[in-house]
Amino acid sequence: MSADPQTPLRADARRNRDQIIAAARVIFAEHGPEVPMEEIARSAGVGVGTLYRRFPDRDALVRAVAVDNFARVLEDARAAAEAEPTAWAALVRLLYGSMDLQLSIQLAMVSMKAYEILREDPVISDLRQSLLIEVESLVRAAQEDGHLRKDVGAGDVAMLFAVLLRRLPPRNPEIAEISTARCVAIMIDGLRAQPGTPLPGRPLGRDDIH
Amino acid sequence: MSADPQTPLRADARRNRDQIIAAARVIFAEHGPEVPMEEIARSAGVGVGTLYRRFPDRDALVRAVAVDNFARVLEDARAAAEAEPTAWAALVRLLYGSMDLQLSIQLAMVSMKAYEILREDPVISDLRQSLLIEVESLVRAAQEDGHLRKDVGAGDVAMLFAVLLRRLPPRNPEIAEISTARCVAIMIDGLRAQPGTPLPGRPLGRDDIH
Amino acid sequence: MSADPQTPLRADARRNRDQIIAAARVIFAEHGPEVPMEEIARSAGVGVGTLYRRFPDRDALVRAVAVDNFARVLEDARAAAEAEPTAWAALVRLLYGSMDLQLSIQLAMVSMKAYEILREDPVISDLRQSLLIEVESLVRAAQEDGHLRKDVGAGDVAMLFAVLLRRLPPRNPEIAEISTARCVAIMIDGLRAQPGTPLPGRPLGRDDIH
Amino acid sequence: MSADPQTPLRADARRNRDQIIAAARVIFAEHGPEVPMEEIARSAGVGVGTLYRRFPDRDALVRAVAVDNFARVLEDARAAAEAEPTAWAALVRLLYGSMDLQLSIQLAMVSMKAYEILREDPVISDLRQSLLIEVESLVRAAQEDGHLRKDVGAGDVAMLFAVLLRRLPPRNPEIAEISTARCVAIMIDGLRAQPGTPLPGRPLGRDDIH
DNA sequence: GATGAATGAGGCTTCATTCAT
DNA sequence: AATGAATGAAGCCTCATTCAT
CATH class of the missing domain: 1.10.357.10 (Tetracycline Repressor, domain 2)
Structure with missing residues (x-):
């Protein structure tokens, strides 16, 4: 989605990406798609920076x-x-x-x-x-x-x-x-x-x- | 004194209140209930101050x-x-x-x-x-x-x-x-x-x- | 510049605007045009909000x-x-x-x-x-x-x-x-x-x- | 030990260092000395990590x-x-x-x-x-x-x-x-x-x- | 009372730097 | 040693709410 599909993600990056999507799914479901990005990051167990490295902005995450x-x-x-x-x-x-x-x-x-x-x-x-x-x-x-x-x-x-x-x-x-x-x-x-x-x-x- | 909920509003105040609700209804319907208060005020033809005098906060308006x-x-x-x-x-x-x-x-x-x-x-x-x-x-x-x-x-x-x-x-x-x-x-x-x-x-x- | 030239600013707003420009001039001169907006606001004696109300973004101020x-x-x-x-x-x-x-x-x-x-x-x-x-x-x-x-x-x-x-x-x-x-x-x-x-x-x- | 400034760098490290300086010179000239470190690294053909191994921070590079x-x-x-x-x-x-x-x-x-x-x-x-x-x-x-x-x-x-x-x-x-x-x-x-x-x-x- | 200006907390995003692979 | 991922502090900007005119 956000990364060049050619370059498969490194294992840890992949894991993070998945955690983020999983967390976002739950949070979006619970509180709607406008929760603070920080909250999503926290709940995925990563820093905001990581979230943004993977998804350039909220839209990309959604x-x-x-x-x-x-x-x-x-x-x-x-x-x-x-x-x-x-x-x-x-x-x-x-x-x-x-x-x-x-x-x-x-x-x-x-x-x-x-x-x-x-x-x-x-x-x-x-x-x-x-x-x-x-x-x-x-x-x-x-x-x-x-x-x-x-x-x-x-x-x-x-x-x-x-x-x-x-x-x-x-x-x-x-x-x-x-x-x-x-x-x-x-x-x-x-x-x-x-x-x-x-x-x-x-x-x-x-x-x-x- | 006039803040007493019993006291009916003065005619112009009443008119303002109604305009605001009408405007809010339309805007809520069109853009959801989280539009900026200022926009609601503008669309009702009043200043934010007036809106807030009538409804102490967004919740009250909703x-x-x-x-x-x-x-x-x-x-x-x-x-x-x-x-x-x-x-x-x-x-x-x-x-x-x-x-x-x-x-x-x-x-x-x-x-x-x-x-x-x-x-x-x-x-x-x-x-x-x-x-x-x-x-x-x-x-x-x-x-x-x-x-x-x-x-x-x-x-x-x-x-x-x-x-x-x-x-x-x-x-x-x-x-x-x-x-x-x-x-x-x-x-x-x-x-x-x-x-x-x-x-x-x-x-x-x-x-x-x- | 930023406000509708038709509507002359209220006296206090005008004063603020001038203070902001004056402050920005000095600060730009001292530290270049990339100082944090907050610093400019502080030095003009206003809140960031005021600065942004007057100049929608840094470019406008510059x-x-x-x-x-x-x-x-x-x-x-x-x-x-x-x-x-x-x-x-x-x-x-x-x-x-x-x-x-x-x-x-x-x-x-x-x-x-x-x-x-x-x-x-x-x-x-x-x-x-x-x-x-x-x-x-x-x-x-x-x-x-x-x-x-x-x-x-x-x-x-x-x-x-x-x-x-x-x-x-x-x-x-x-x-x-x-x-x-x-x-x-x-x-x-x-x-x-x-x-x-x-x-x-x-x-x-x-x-x-x- | 090899961090000792006296010790001359290994050939490849030396090459990296030179590439980085050359790239930085060009980029500084084009976009000023505040471009993101990542950009400099990329343009030098190395990872940020390498850049930072060679120059502990931006100041050192400048x-x-x-x-x-x-x-x-x-x-x-x-x-x-x-x-x-x-x-x-x-x-x-x-x-x-x-x-x-x-x-x-x-x-x-x-x-x-x-x-x-x-x-x-x-x-x-x-x-x-x-x-x-x-x-x-x-x-x-x-x-x-x-x-x-x-x-x-x-x-x-x-x-x-x-x-x-x-x-x-x-x-x-x-x-x-x-x-x-x-x-x-x-x-x-x-x-x-x-x-x-x-x-x-x-x-x-x-x-x-x- | 009405108005719109001022305030500042809070969300978004970037990027210098550190660290795991 | 090289790489690029992760972190989080810091700047930008918006907007709910308060206050002076």
Whole structure:
């Protein structure tokens, strides 16, 4: 991300880099992406200088955390598609399963600032695109199965992901967990192919959501 | 003497206060609740000094904006309960109809900081409580009607509100609008009394969500 | 410079602004234009915030000091032209007399950074241009008088100014003063219309020196 | 043991040291003596660590570059004294000829910081002293010749050197060169033994200028 | 009361120097 | 011995809040 990809990092530098991203992920999730850089550094067990050597500024760090997370979600999506018997099951698993994983990326999208930072990044764009392609094929397959209602597109599903997985500010963690799970479940029922209200507008496709 | 909260403000002071809240609402919605105080003042057409005379610090302003908004939502809820033929219809209308109204209050809840500020406030608590009571009675009635699935509580519905109405960072506004409407519609279908997955956990009641 | 020229500053603000420029002039002269902003603020008797309210960043301050000084030199040049019986005398007086005055502007030109800052500034350009026009007419007149050697242009004279008036890093102040005066005197003798070496190159005009 | 200054450096260490000084000379000349150490190291093709092994801190490096340059000037002075037919010619050659040579040392003296660093250094003092002695004898001889005006001392001449050879911030290089040459020529005419203004103060001797 | 100036703490970032590999 | 990573002090600047006009 920040270093020349040609030159692989020295072992200790690599370790530090990873610690920093890990720490940032947790802290971003807990306190949003605007916590003082010093706090991130401290929590990663390094000096600010080290942090800045690895990531020239806050934006670079935010991007790196986001890339890291997007990549995980993509992996998850692929694993789900492969492991589950039906596309519908894969979607359901994704909606449930990514919750933990996405804690921080979603958080990273809560902030206007973070959003601005990420919107331009080409690496993020690529990951995003790959993820949407994956979701799109699941959506199509699940619709052919007859599990998923026909009037939704990959864009709709992605937006639901985004809406649902973005965390509320942290409250009682037990309740938070139950609540999220229940929201997801209700949403899944809403997605089922069965009689319901016709949806307004038109199905949103992969390209409708930027 | 005139600082006594009972004493109604002089007309011009009142006008200032309202201008400030109105301006803050817009700015909070657009740029989040952490914009410089000076910007808010400018956009309200007053000096910072005036802003601070009216609201001793940022927290007070955030609280005031939130109170203003909560009050509107409560009004909405009551109006819906009264005007709609069924409780279910009232809930649906609320889920749809509050979207505009809540733009800003939801935004105000996007930020960790804002959340911290509001969680302790007794006036907010009261409004919140009143709103939840209103929702609870709608939920019960809609369940008795047979419209609303039996396994949800007022807390679940409130969380759905919160999750859904929180805005994503601003993107293509047309798409944003369609998307939100569709998410809400899917959610409503998920709430319908009809065969679906059993929800995890237990119904969340009014008091479960703080 | 930094404030909207339309709105004249409030009396106290004006006073502060002047104090800041005065302090900066002295400090720039003593320690170069890269002293910590805090030091300048302290020495002007204000907080950093005030300094930054008046001058959005260091560059703005450097520019303001330079403008202030250029203006003085220009005044000096005009006063000399008017008061002295001959153009030659005016030039000589300028070379001597500006020494004190120019302490800081010259210093401001010692630093690469400062030079970069000033080179683009349109206000500085204007002042510069006015000054050069003034010098040019003195040069012409002094050459017609027969006092000044014919093979020099306004650009040459300006460069001599610049070279001579730039201060060396501060050493024994008494010696510094004597030394500068003597250098100037030698230079003046070099400029006299009398037999000497032909100068290399060609006379440098007003526009040759940027 | 090998840190003993007497012990000559190993060949590769020596090479490193020379590369560093050469690089520093160029960079100091181009960007002043305050460029980041890392930049100097990079441009010398070594790591910072190596730079610091050779020069314990920035001051040491500045001193080393200055010593290197002073030594060259001294050589120049001696060569000129020996090669030129008259002392006057030697002085003139020095004034002209050192321009190239001194580019960097002069630059190194532009900065207050550098000046502070050098003023105390005994090695520099020695070189300085040797140089002034050389100049002094040229001055005396040139005055006896009748070429050089009688009312100047070695200190005056040295100050003229210093004043003239210090470079202005880089501008159009062609003009810069012409301009410097012309300033020197004018100065030389000013130094000629011929009727002129009596100089203010008293001749500055070798010891007057620190 | 209103205004906008002043203050200074706090976050960001750079870079001289030290240290592990 | 060379390298480049890590450290942290120090400068820059912003902005919440207070205060003089």
